[in-house]
Amino acid sequence: xxxxxxxxxxxxxxxxxxxxxxxxxxxxxxxxxxxxxxxxxxxxxxxxxxxxxxxxxxxxxxxxxxxxxxxxxxxxxxxxxxxxxxxxxxxxxxxxxxxxxxxxxxxxxxxxxxxxxxxxxxxxxxxxxxxxxxxxxxxxxxxxxxxxxxxxxxxxxxxxxxxxxxxxxxxxxxxxxxxxxxxxxxxxxxxxxxxxxxxxxxxxxxxxxxxxxxxxxxxxxxxxxxxxxxxxxxxxxxxxxxxxxxxxxxxxxxxxxxxxxxxxxxxxxxxxxxxxxxxxxxxxxxxxxxxxxxxxxxxxxxxxxxxxxxxxxxxxxxxxxxxxxxxxxxxxxxxxxxxxxxxxxxxxxxxxxxxxxxxxxxxxxxxxxxxxxxxxxxxxxxxxxxxxxxxxxxxxxxxxxxxxxxxxxxxxxx
Numbered sequence: 001x002x003x004x005x006x007x008x009x010x011x012x013x014x015x016x017x018x019x020x021x022x023x024x025x026x027x028x029x030x031x032x033x034x035x036x037x038x039x040x041x042x043x044x045x046x047x048x049x050x051x052x053x054x055x056x057x058x059x060x061x062x063x064x065x066x067x068x069x070x071x072x073x074x075x076x077x078x079x080x081x082x083x084x085x086x087x088x089x090x091x092x093x094x095x096x097x098x099x100x101x102x103x104x105x106x107x108x109x110x111x112x113x114x115x116x117x118x119x120x121x122x123x124x125x126x127x128x129x130x131x132x133x134x135x136x137x138x139x140x141x142x143x144x145x146x147x148x149x150x151x152x153x154x155x156x157x158x159x160x161x162x163x164x165x166x167x168x169x170x171x172x173x174x175x176x177x178x179x180x181x182x183x184x185x186x187x188x189x190x191x192x193x194x195x196x197x198x199x200x201x202x203x204x205x206x207x208x209x210x211x212x213x214x215x216x217x218x219x220x221x222x223x224x225x226x227x228x229x230x231x232x233x234x235x236x237x238x239x240x241x242x243x244x245x246x247x248x249x250x251x252x253x254x255x256x257x258x259x260x261x262x263x264x265x266x267x268x269x270x271x272x273x274x275x276x277x278x279x280x281x282x283x284x285x286x287x288x289x290x291x292x293x294x295x296x297x298x299x300x301x302x303x304x305x306x307x308x309x310x311x312x313x314x315x316x317x318x319x320x321x322x323x324x325x326x327x328x329x330x331x332x333x334x335x336x337x338x339x340x341x342x343x344x345x346x347x348x349x350x351x352x353x354x355x356x357x358x359x360x361x362x363x364x365x366x367x368x369x370x371x372x373x374x375x376x377x378x379x380x381x382x383x384x385x386x387x388x389x390x391x392x393x394x395x396x397x398x399x400x401x402x403x404x405x406x407x408x409x410x411x412x413x414x
Contacts, residue, residue, distance in 0.1 A: 087148070087157070090141040094134045096171045097142075097164040105212060109167075117174045118214040120263040121256040128263035136271045139168045143275075172272055175264050176291035182207045182257065183294040189286070195293045200230040200241060203298055206253040218256060225250040227305040229297070234304035235313055238410060243313040245379055251306060258302045265295035311379055316412045320383065323352040325369050332401040333388050337373045340403050346374040348383075357389075364392040368404060374413065385409035 102109035185201030276288035337344035349371035387405035390398035
């Protein structure tokens, strides 16, 4: 139905422009031309992006060049001087650079790019070094050749090399995005040019992108696992930076992510960082250097957190202090927690009064109290921050107390 509506709409537009369309074949031709125009526009955008990234000494195609000029350049007969000039085949072309340009994570090239990037979890460090060497060797040759070529000298070769150039950049941006995803540290530079963090970073183990199968492989089902480096020590933690103990499954995935971050640092080290600083402007000059620094920080801290993972790291805090609502509602709140199927042994209500929640018209909906549900775990007693509520029945009356809010905070208690 959507396709038919689109065809009818497109046909109406064509007719409004005074174009006579009298057969399905003509309409198909118009659609093909439209698809071709979109593809050419996208390819032009990629080409311009590559031109801008070649560096100040590159022979860039001007922004005023159009498709007819390209066609003339591609079809003209080279001079005798140009005919004898050869650039050779260059170093080996890694598949990452040889593939067709990717326009999304879901086309063939996008899926391959993700498989290589997220596959760094299981790639050996020697394989990562080999890949880095091949990518750098080919990219240096591509960049040098593009800088030496005259406009229109060999249009087919020029387009092929620009595609390789763009693919190289796309791969490095992809692995850089992975580091942004798993390391939220905000890196800044001091007066000496050194990077620093003004607050402890929260770094993630087992992160993945929904629908991205390459990112999900081997890490699904472990839940959220965090770690940080705080006050000179790296350890597994919760979102408040309190220490936690990483279970066996979490450690297994942590070792995979340690390997991935190490491989990403190998891939960025050296030439990619140098190229970015040489060719990019403004804040983008340090982008690859920040990716590299994030990978180094992540790998170093995670290695230390894995080594130091111990129950001795856990901090057992005092049970939160009860509020004035605890005495009258404690029994009802405990019954509500046990009804959830949890192994609650105790509850503590910390509220001193009801919180009345109202709708947009200002009418009461429910009243809520807050507290902790305490249960035994294999590592000791854990308190989970929860809430309970009574729903408004009308006439100033409320119903029975029931569990309301889900756990938002966890802490071990004495």
